[in-house]
Amino acid sequence: MASAHDDSHKKWGSWLQHHFQEPVQQFETAKLGMWLFLAQEVLFFSGLFVAYGVYRTAYPEAFEAGSAQLNRIIGGFNTCVLLVSSFTAAMAVRSAQLGKKNQVSLNLVITIVCAFAFLVVKYFEYSEKFEHGLLPGNHFAPHMAEIHNWVEGATGPVTEMPAKTHVFFGIYFCLTGLHGIHVAIGIGVLIWILARNMRGEFSKDYWTPVDIVALYWHLVDLVWIYLFPLLYLI
Amino acid sequence: MTTQTTTHAAGSTAHGHGEVDYIRENTSPLSWIVTLDHKRLGILYLVSTLTMFMVGGVYALLIRTELLTPGRTIMDPDTYNKVFTLHGAIMVFLFIIPSVPAALGNFFLPIMLGAKDVAFPRLNLMSFYVYVLGAIFALVSIFTNSIDTGWTFYTPYSQTTSTATISMTLAVFILGFSSILTGVNFMATVHKLRAPGLHWKRLPLFVWGIYATAVIQVLATPVLAITLLMLLMEKVLSIGWFDPRLGGDPVLFQHFFWFYSHPAVYIMILPGMAVVNEIIATFSRRKIFGYMFVAMSSVALALLGFLVWGHHMFVAGMSEYATMVFSALTFFVAIPSGVKVFNWVATLYNGSVSFQSPMLYALAFIVLFTIGGLTGLFLGTLSVDVHLHDTYFVVAHFHYVMVGGTVIGFIGGLHYWWPKMTGKMYSEKIARIAFVFIFIGFNMTFLTQFVLGSQGMPRRYYDYLDHFQPLHGFSSVGAYVLGVGFSIMLGMFIYSLFKGEKAPPNPWGSAGFEWATSSPPIMHNFHGTPVIHRGPYDYHLATEAELFDGFPEDLPATAKPAAAKPAAKQAPEPEPAKAAAPAPASREEEE
């Protein structure tokens, strides 16, 4: 095993780092590292999800009223955008495995465009909330004329929102904001991978970074898959 | 045979006889600043954490000096609040958490695995600089109005205090990510970079301990990160999750905080235990008794640690039923802890025990950790905790585990591995003198505090009743003795760097894998890739040459590799195919 070592490094490209014996070891290590990082990410978000659970139980009517102010159509559209981007990210990995450089680039570009689209939509959603005074905590000052009635069947104007609705908006902005930061970071690493692909750094033998970044992107997608129903639908 | 290095022809020309060690490989300062080598990063962490230890230690001495007499001694109450907060925050986040894993772990984990480096060397460098960034934020906080919340940042006080909570919270947030990245790196390293033949049942117990620690670092630290982020958001945006005036719940913050900070106690103690395993095996010349139980007890502690956070909140207004469950679960922690202590004692029994300075620290660890652990049971008992909560009893318990355990284990490891890391021997006589000061000083300081606490002296108080003065005074004198001990030790280590004798590869005659390479190790750790044929504590399988504690050229002729063959025959090699590899090759090269 030891004797095969130095020769194998000559056989493979400069991408095989000196402390690995062979490509498969490097690939598996990178993948394990990414999975561990994703486990960390899940726990990072967990605090906010727990806060959501605790305060939804404590103030159900506030959450119902707050949730009704979010636009399900726009949220649903963004969900679709992210699902498409996850699909193209997976396709980029497949193309990389087959060594089809141009298809990798194309799929990455679509992923990046979707990510941007998500953020643009989010920007318009946020600014609408800001304009209507639907802000977290102390800053919460809803313009009652713009508030949607959340009571089943009722249509008339609303005069007052439930007492702790500001907590809902605090959680809404923190959860979607933290997720948005993850999307922005995702755009950064996707562009980095795209640039490396254009430089021809990947091949049938070496496509680990594409796979790793795609894994991260799927997590970003997955977090939204939970956020959307929790915040918009229920 | 431990690490027969089956160097082939091409390799031996590349890594020839005269290969320089990792310190002399490149001596320019830049090569240290941007190094990807795990050994150099270990040294960088060692220097940083020891510096932080000194800073935190100075704060500790200031606290004890203020408490020499009731009322004002040297500082006003507000300063006192800041000083004890900084002592806690610096010692926990900047010293203890990175001390063993990031400093000693970085250096020895890859070597013990027979690897050339950790799984992700660049990530490793990045975690170091994230640590430095966190330290800078902490300094900014200290120089801008400091912080007086205690290291726990409890709400609502942390929301209302005018001190620099924001920069300190950010500091801890950043330091958390350094810890997470190190944990990810070490877990991947242990899973994927073990040398051929090094299966899980042969892993050194140091590796098991660091691995269990890494699991907690990866799974608990992000919860602290989000908690601190939520605290910041609360402060900046007044969201209302912790502030009762806005509908929040301060106890929720405590739940979040302790969900990290109890497991964090195991981030701190498991590495100390991990070091002690290695020392006890080496200085007893025996395999650790119940190896698999000891290894699994680390994993069990890591997992149990996630289920007991509520014992910090028995008097915070949790439901009675929750406190009962947390109390019961807390007692379970005693099982894996007991497994370790009993197995160490069983290892000593019938061992060939010698008492060099690392072993003195390991034995002190057993004694002090046992006291710290048993007093933990007092605090885990609901009715007793009501009496002892927030008294010096808690302070004493915590310091028996964290200083008597982790710091003593860390220092023991520092003595044990110093020759390997630096290539220099320190003065054994001075090391023993320092040990006596540290052991006596520590017990004077903290044994006293058990008494103070049980008599009702509350923790964190600036002032106290006159009748507590003798005990407080005694405790403060103990702290000075402890400070003298640490200073002697530090001076001894620095002196040895310049004037110490050259260290042989294996000064303690250990069978551990890390001793098979030169002192200090070469850049790639081993010539070629080591092939492992026995466990790290299999003294009955190790050859005389492997256990030789002098320089290779002084090896007696009878123990030369050729003569070592019969010894190998006596104990059949588990993997005959690999045993047939030309084992003595590397040793002949060295001669």
Ligand SMILES: [Cu+2]
């Ligand atoms: Cu605890």
